[in-house]
Amino acid sequence: MSDTSARRIAHIDMDAFFAAVEQLDHPCYRGKPVIVGGLGPRGVVSTASYEARQYGVRSAIPMSRARSLCPDGIYVEPRFERYREISQQVREILLFYTPLVEFVSLDEAFLDLTESERTLGPAEAGVAEIKRRVRDRTSLGCSIGLAPNRFLAKLASELRKPDGLVVIQPNEIQEILDPLPVGAIWGVGEVTERRLQGLGLRTIRDLREAPPELLVRELGAVGRTLHRLARGEDETPVVPGRETQSASREVTLSQDLYAEREIESALRPLARSVASELRQERLLAKVVRIKVRFGDFQTVTRQVSLVAPTDSAYLVEATAIDLLRRKVALEGRGVRLIGVGVERLSQARAQQLPLFDSEADSR
Amino acid sequence: MDFVCMKDDLVFGVKLSSYALGTRSSMPILSGLKMEIKKDRLCLLATDLERAVRCEIPIENKAGDEAVVLNGAVFSQIAARLPADERISLKTESQDATVVKLRCGETSFDLPTLPVEDYPEIPPLPQKKIASLDVGRFHRGFEQTAFATLKAGETTRLSLTGVDIVLQGGGVKMVATNGYRLAMKTVEAGEILEEGEYLIEAGVLSDLDRVLSQVAGKTASLYKSEGQLFFQIEGVTFMAKTIAEEFPDFERVIPKENPIALVFDRRALLETLQRIEITAAEESGAVTLRATNEESAVRINSSSKDKGEAEERVRLKKVPAQGVEISFKAEYLIDALKRMGSETVAFWLASSEKAGLLEPSGDHIAPDDEGFLYVCMPVRLTS
Numbered sequence: 001m002s003d004t005s006a007r008r009i010a011h012i013d014m015d016a017f018f019a020a021v022e023q024l025d026h027p028c029y030r031g032k033p034v035i036v037g038g039l040g041p042r043g044v045v046s047t048a049s050y051e052a053r054q055y056g057v058r059s060a061i062p063m064s065r066a067r068s069l070c071p072d073g074i075y076v077e078p079r080f081e082r083y084r085e086i087s088q089q090v091r092e093i094l095l096f097y098t099p100l101v102e103f104v105s106l107d108e109a110f111l112d113l114t115e116s117e118r119t120l121g122p123a124e125a126g127v128a129e130i131k132r133r134v135r136d137r138t139s140l141g142c143s144i145g146l147a148p149n150r151f152l153a154k155l156a157s158e159l160r161k162p163d164g165l166v167v168i169q170p171n172e173i174q175e176i177l178d179p180l181p182v183g184a185i186w187g188v189g190e191v192t193e194r195r196l197q198g199l200g201l202r203t204i205r206d207l208r209e210a211p212p213e214l215l216v217r218e219l220g221a222v223g224r225t226l227h228r229l230a231r232g233e234d235e236t237p238v239v240p241g242r243e244t245q246s247a248s249r250e251v252t253l254s255q256d257l258y259a260e261r262e263i264e265s266a267l268r269p270l271a272r273s274v275a276s277e278l279r280q281e282r283l284l285a286k287v288v289r290i291k292v293r294f295g296d297f298q299t300v301t302r303q304v305s306l307v308a309p310t311d312s313a314y315l316v317e318a319t320a321i322d323l324l325r326r327k328v329a330l331e332g333r334g335v336r337l338i339g340v341g342v343e344r345l346s347q348a349r350a351q352q353l354p355l356f357d358s359e360a361d362s363r
Numbered sequence: 364m365d366f367v368c369m370k371d372d373l374v375f376g377v378k379l380s381s382y383a384l385g386t387r388s389s390m391p392i393l394s395g396l397k398m399e400i401k402k403d404r405l406c407l408l409a410t411d412l413e414r415a416v417r418c419e420i421p422i423e424n425k426a427g428d429e430a431v432v433l434n435g436a437v438f439s440q441i442a443a444r445l446p447a448d449e450r451i452s453l454k455t456e457s458q459d460a461t462v463v464k465l466r467c468g469e470t471s472f473d474l475p476t477l478p479v480e481d482y483p484e485i486p487p488l489p490q491k492k493i494a495s496l497d498v499g500r501f502h503r504g505f506e507q508t509a510f511a512t513l514k515a516g517e518t519t520r521l522s523l524t525g526v527d528i529v530l531q532g533g534g535v536k537m538v539a540t541n542g543y544r545l546a547m548k549t550v551e552a553g554e555i556l557e558e559g560e561y562l563i564e565a566g567v568l569s570d571l572d573r574v575l576s577q578v579a580g581k582t583a584s585l586y587k588s589e590g591q592l593f594f595q596i597e598g599v600t601f602m603a604k605t606i607a608e609e610f611p612d613f614e615r616v617i618p619k620e621n622p623i624a625l626v627f628d629r630r631a632l633l634e635t636l637q638r639i640e641i642t643a644a645e646e647s648g649a650v651t652l653r654a655t656n657e658e659s660a661v662r663i664n665s666s667s668k669d670k671g672e673a674e675e676r677v678r679l680k681k682v683p684a685q686g687v688e689i690s691f692k693a694e695y696l697i698d699a700l701k702r703m704g705s706e707t708v709a710f711w712l713a714s715s716e717k718a719g720l721l722e723p724s725g726d727h728i729a730p731d732d733e734g735f736l737y738v739c740m741p742v743r744l745t746s
Binding site: 304305307308309315318319322323326327346348349350351352353354355356 | 513517518519520521540541542543544545611612616644646647649690692716718738740741742743744745
């Protein structure tokens with residue numbers, strides 16, 4: 001190790017996880033394009049196998065688009081319970097190396113191996129062993145990045161997917177980061193990327209060399225964070241058990257909707273789909289939120305805490321509709337995107353059952 | 364404006380109307396208390412637009428009819444601390460009525476007025492009376508239902524912040540729910556002239572309850588207009604805005620044929636639950652009740668990782684027809700048991716995921732518990 005004070009953070013990402021599990025359980029799917037996601041009229045792709053990605057199918061695109069890109073693909077609904085089971089096997093392996101494991105989702109986790117290096121030897125050997133043990137136990141591949149912080153570890157795990165193992169040493173950071181586009185930075189979405197490009201900042205190097213004052217003036221506090229990330233700095237700790245899971249569905253409407261009733265009709269199936277994911281995953285949500293993007297791209301989110309955590313489709317739907325009616329001023333503007341999400345998820349060990357749980361109960 | 368009145372009358376009127384004083388800074392005029400003088404009557408008025416109180420008192424008028432608005436908070440503080448003197452006089456000092464002089468004994472206050480033309484119009488009392496209601500019964504109904512609502516800031520579901528008042532047949536039903544438990548009280552009405560259903564926010568009802576409790580009269584008359592319900596008693600009128608949202612269909616969720624009766628001494632059950640609640644898991648607050656059809660007792664227990672475990676055996680007044688194991692949020696049961704007065708309660712259950720119905724039972728139902736029932740949904744526990 002070149003720098004004894006550096007942290008050793010690993011990011012592990014299961015390769016095309018949902019699709020890979022389907023190929024594992026159904027040998028006839030192997031080597032073929034498999035697309036997992038909602039199969040309803042407005043479904044969205046959750047995961048596409050690498051075979052399907054060759055056709056241009058990506059996660060988060062509408063299922064209808066996937067079908068036109070890859071008409072011969074195998075389309076299946078997600079089986080969260082099975083994914084959870086395999087995720088649990090991976091979790092057990094990771095916890096052997098350190099208690100500092102933070103699961104971000106079923107197929108993704110951060111590990112802080114700084115302390116365990118003393119007892120288990122170099123982290124480089126550790127992550128290679130993790131990869132092997134995950135393959136042995138689950139028959140699935142994963143990609144791992146090892147770096148001095150979370151940002152770089154995640155970036156490293158994405159560099160050589162699938163089945164990749166990339167280590168970023170402190171003295172390599174700038175060399176690896178500099179040529180990447182600004183969009184490679186965690187949290188830089190399309191909008192921020194466009195704004196940065198507007199400032200003439202295309203690569204991470206451009207961003208790193210830009211005066212911090214300019215970034216703060218143009219982007220606010222986020223500007224400072226971006227500048228730090230461009231230098232490869234990130235102090236965020238790995239927090240075991242944080243598991244800030246959430247579930248959400250959103251849909252970009254084929255044309256802007258103006259009528260309240262139509263907007264509500266677009267929102268309802270999203271809410272039901274989110275609740276159904278909760279039930280499949282045996283999770284309860286304490287917070288329901290909605291997202292509305294108007295024709296002019298102004299985006300608002302509204303959320304409310306429930307009295308008791310729920311997985312009830314009726315409650316999630318009714319709450320989402322209430323949020324839309326009471327907390328969003330539509331003012332006759334067209335809506336181009338609408339979404340429903342749930343947060344503060346917990347295992348469904350204790351669930352306060354609701355009195356009114358169906359359409360019919362609420363006149 | 365120039366009048367004299369009895370100090371006690373004015374203090375009473377100011378106190379009652381101040382329950383409706385507004386605090387919203389967006390409409391400063393609502394922090395004012397309006398005084399309307401008409402011949403030998405003074406009408407004190409306050410509103411925050413959700414509720415309004417109008418209170419009439421007799422005066423000895425020395426000038427014409429007039430209306431002024433005074434700072435409500437200041438006026439009610441003055442009313443509460445007036446010196447011991449029987450009479451009080453109020454008089455506009457200046458020609459344009461910008462200052463009111465208040466005199467009581469050796470004390471005098473010069474109070475600036477607020478622009479009376481800014482004060483919102485309060486709907487007048489409608490012509491047609493729809494019902495009359497015993498104040499004491501209303502009070503018990505309020506006490507035994509309003510607690511089951513959600514606070515206005517806690518939810519987007521406005522219907523769950525209100526008490527539904529149903530005037531039907533010869534009775535008044537008051538119902539409230541937070542979506543997980545429901546409290547209902549049925550009381551006899553003095554008379555019902557027109558049936559109807561009115562949903563009123565629990566906070567507004569709480570102010571109504573406080574106003575009614577201070578009036579000597581025993582019967583309030585009810586009137587309605589579009590979006591409002593009025594309660595009139597002696598010289599006092601309370602206007603409550605109704606919530607423009609449908610109340611859930613509560614009749615559907617009241618269990619009708621739960622076969623298992625757990626008959627408890629109310630106080631014993633309440634005290635046990637308060638003890639066992641201590642070790643209930645933070646998120647669910649759940650305690651589990653286990654009964655068999657072999658003994659006249661229920662085992663109640665709770666456990667949580669960090670706080671420990673507790674169990675207690677509570678005697679039943681008879682052996683239940685069937686065994687049952689069911690969990691509830693302890694707080695929900697405690698809320699109801701605390702607001703009952705009867706010695707004996709029956710908790711009617713069906714199965715571990717069906718609603719339980721709690722009601723006063725036995726030969727000695729406390730008069731105040733008549734017509735009360737409480738429905739509570741269980742907590743589903745999975746290991």
